[in-house]
Amino acid sequence: MIQEIAPQVYHLEYQVKEPAAAGKVFCFREGCVLLTRERRVPLRAQLGDCPIRYRYLFAIDREEYYLGEPLGPVQVPGLEWMPRRVLRGLEPLSQAFAGYTARHLEHWYRDNRFCGRCGGPMEPGMEERKLVCAACGFQVYPRINPAVIVAVHDGDRLLMTRYARRPIPWFVLLAGFIEVGETAEQCVAREVREEVGIQVKHIRYYGSQPWGMSGNLTLAYTAELDGGDRLTVDRTELAEARWFFRDQVPIRKEDRVSITQDMVRAFAAGRF
Numbered sequence: 001m002i003q004e005i006a007p008q009v010y011h012l013e014y015q016v017k018e019p020a021a022a023g024k025v026f027c028f029r030e031g032c033v034l035l036t037r038e039r040r041v042p043l044r045a046q047l048g049d050c051p052i053r054y055r056y057l058f059a060i061d062r063e064e065y066y067l068g069e070p071l072g073p074v075q076v077p078g079l080e081w082m083p084r085r086v087l088r089g090l091e092p093l094s095q096a097f098a099g100y101t102a103r104h105l106e107h108w109y110r111d112n113r114f115c116g117r118c119g120g121p122m123e124p125g126m127e128e129r130k131l132v133c134a135a136c137g138f139q140v141y142p143r144i145n146p147a148v149i150v151a152v153h154d155g156d157r158l159l160m161t162r163y164a165r166r167p168i169p170w171f172v173l174l175a176g177f178i179e180v181g182e183t184a185e186q187c188v189a190r191e192v193r194e195e196v197g198i199q200v201k202h203i204r205y206y207g208s209q210p211w212g213m214s215g216n217l218t219l220a221y222t223a224e225l226d227g228g229d230r231l232t233v234d235r236t237e238l239a240e241a242r243w244f245f246r247d248q249v250p251i252r253k254e255d256r257v258s259i260t261q262d263m264v265r266a267f268a269a270g271r272f
């Protein structure tokens with residue numbers, strides 16, 4: 001999965017510092033990310049005197065990663081603005097994880113330039129990652145959206161679905177965001193009921209995954225069918241829902257990053 005970068009280690013301790021020449025810099029702009037033609041993360045030295053504001057993000061082992069916020073046009077020979085989706089395929093896997101995590105923080109900084117309480121400009125905290133309003137003192141911490149994903153099965157078959165309105169044509173697992181006042185387990189039962197019209201029991205925690213591309217923390221569960229298996233599909237959300245026998249579940253070999261595929265492989269291997 002995308003966060004499984006061992007033996008490399010993700011260091012999230014907050015610091016306020018400017019990049020050295022070898023610091024790696026993620027610059028984002030209108031759905032694109034700035035990379036070398038070989039799809040490497042550019043170094044600070046390669047960005048020269050481009051109009052960029054730098055923020056320290058994190059380190060992986062001893063390599064430091066920065067956010068580069070363009071303050072004007074950034075055009076550098078050898079660097080290209082590429083669609084953000086290429087981040088998922090960066091090599092090694094730690095670079096994909098770094099890209100997703102950088103994108104998560106970039107959106108948070110981008111969307112919190114002004115105070116939601118008084119409209120004043122926000123400034124970075126000095127001792128922890130937060131933004132503070134200079135006028136009224138209001139503080140904002142990085143936003144992480146809790147979501148659930150659930151592998152519903154009946155002992156022999158796994159329930160998989162295809163989205164109706166998203167550019168993901170392959171089969172996935174049911175998922176949704178946790179509502180205010182709801183537990184993760186209640187969310188699992190509600191999403192299953194709303195999207196395919198069945199009941200589940202024995203909802204068990206499977207694992208979790210930070211998914212920076214959409215700013216989520218995904219909590220993954222398994223659940224067993226409770227009662228009839230007849231599906232009533234919510235056509236506003238889903239194009240299709242289908243039960244797959246254990247030896248027929250669609251495995252996407254190219255997906256080495258998502259907890260969805262981790263669970264699908266686990267089911268195929270008989271681990272639940």
Ligand SMILES: [Zn+2]
Pocket residue numbers: 115116117118119120133134135136137138
């Ligand atoms: Zn304020």
